[in-house]
Amino acid sequence: MKKIYIGGLAVSGKGLMKQLLDGHSQLCIIPFQGFILKWLVGYDFGQLENDSKLLNPYRGSYYESLPFFTVKDNGRTYRVTFDEFIRNIYYYYDLYAAYRAKRIWGVAAAGVDISVDFIFDYFSYEQEWFERLFEKHADVSTEEFLDIIYLCFINNWKNSYVERDSEYAIATPLQNGINPIHWILKNTINTKMLLMERDCVGFSYALAKKDSLYFNKPLNSQLFSLSYVNTLKEYRDFIHSPAISDDPRVMVVDFEKLVLDTRKTMSKVADFLGIAFKDVLTIATLNKIPLETENRKFTGMIQEDPYKAIPPDAIEFLRYLYGARSTKPPKIKTMIYGIRAFKLIMAYNVKRFWQRFKKILLILHRRFIKKG
Numbered sequence: 001m002k003k004i005y006i007g008g009l010a011v012s013g014k015g016l017m018k019q020l021l022d023g024h025s026q027l028c029i030i031p032f033q034g035f036i037l038k039w040l041v042g043y044d045f046g047q048l049e050n051d052s053k054l055l056n057p058y059r060g061s062y063y064e065s066l067p068f069f070t071v072k073d074n075g076r077t078y079r080v081t082f083d084e085f086i087r088n089i090y091y092y093y094d095l096y097a098a099y100r101a102k103r104i105w106g107v108a109a110a111g112v113d114i115s116v117d118f119i120f121d122y123f124s125y126e127q128e129w130f131e132r133l134f135e136k137h138a139d140v141s142t143e144e145f146l147d148i149i150y151l152c153f154i155n156n157w158k159n160s161y162v163e164r165d166s167e168y169a170i171a172t173p174l175q176n177g178i179n180p181i182h183w184i185l186k187n188t189i190n191t192k193m194l195l196m197e198r199d200c201v202g203f204s205y206a207l208a209k210k211d212s213l214y215f216n217k218p219l220n221s222q223l224f225s226l227s228y229v230n231t232l233k234e235y236r237d238f239i240h241s242p243a244i245s246d247d248p249r250v251m252v253v254d255f256e257k258l259v260l261d262t263r264k265t266m267s268k269v270a271d272f273l274g275i276a277f278k279d280v281l282t283i284a285t286l287n288k289i290p291l292e293t294e295n296r297k298f299t300g301m302i303q304e305d306p307y308k309a310i311p312p313d314a315i316e317f318l319r320y321l322y323g324a325r326s327t328k329p330p331k332i333k334t335m336i337y338g339i340r341a342f343k344l345i346m347a348y349n350v351k352r353f354w355q356r357f358k359k360i361l362l363i364l365h366r367r368f369i370k371k372g
Contacts, residue, residue, distance in 0.1 A: 004191070004192050004193070004194070004273060005181075005184055005191060005192075005193045005194070006018055006193075006194045006196070007181050007184075007193055007194070007195045007196065008195055008196030008197070008198075008235075009196075009198075009203070009231060009232060009235055010207060011198070011203065011206035011207055012196035012197065012198045012203070012255055013196045013198065013253070013255040013258055013259075014196055016255075016258065016259070017194060017196060017253065017258065017269075019281070020258075020262070020266055020280065020281045020282070020283075021269075021280065021281070178234065178235060178238050181193065181195065181238075181239075181244070185244075185247065185249065185250075190249075191249060192249050192250075192251070192272065192273060193249060193250045193251070194251055194253055194269065194272075195239050195244075195250060195251070195252050195253065196252075196253050196255055197236065197239065197252050197253065197254055197255060198254075198255040198256070199255070199256055200232060200318060200319065200322035201306050201307065201310065201315055201318050201319070202255070202256065202306050203228070203232055204223055204224070204225070204228055204229075204306075204318055205223065205306035205309060205310060206306070207225070207228055208223040208225075223310070223314065223318075224314075224317065224318065224321065224344060226321075226344050226345060226348040227348070229321045229322060232322065233322060233323065239252055240252070251268075251269065251272045253265065253269065262282045262283075263282045266280045266281075266282055267280075316333070316337075317337055317340060320334075320337040320341070321341060321344075
């Protein structure tokens, strides 16, 4: 079975690309953000703290302490409990609640409050892979693990056009990260990848807007987040490195071009994937139902121009942080930006130190309790 992966950072347009490919006769699009794959390539469960926001229906039950199963990958063995597994998939209560309400993560992140019926029972899906994995009673490889996830999804997907067949491809949107992309390119041969890229100003604005919507934070509180800056710079350098950009299995898709000239961009995507352009959608849909209607203008929300919403000075500072300036600012401004950047770096380092210090205290506290 041919596999197609849609990768990229948060709010980079993975969901939009998935919707534009939705309903194609050769594609089965999985509405799943790839937490499992992210975990398989190195997520450290030892760092996972008990967060009151996390929702686990099995908390306090037999499954919380039961050894779940082990996965061997690249010489490393992961031993995971069911509790850890569930917490990693749903991560935050808000995200889990969005799935329970059958809302689209990408749409919700873009600021559109819309509920859509996937014609898919997530709980039957969850129950089936849970039972299949417990039937193993042994180590499973990465490939076996993913095959179980795919098989359970196909078995529970209700749309008629996704019967299990060699002609169908599976597209899995990845949540984030360079590691999954590395892993896919290294461990698969015929996989094709669509890697989404976004302008740094639009990226920062969209993430800040998402945080303000989901976590009731002020819009400007995360606009100059060094965490966002460092992540985007690392991702941008990675996807444009010769090892990735020269790989014939990889296509980098510009988010702004996808939105502003959808037909032309999707024509190139269709050629890259080797699928018929006549079946590719040029209006975002889910289950072939357009998301843009008289009442819900999804694409209008995505096209909201951050250059109109953010003051010019803030835009220049963002470009300074990302190293994406088209022209060099005057010396005075460069000095001011340098001071502002230094303050951000110091605040960022202090915050990281405090977080790590709290984790050390937590580990010592747990060990002390166990010894006691």
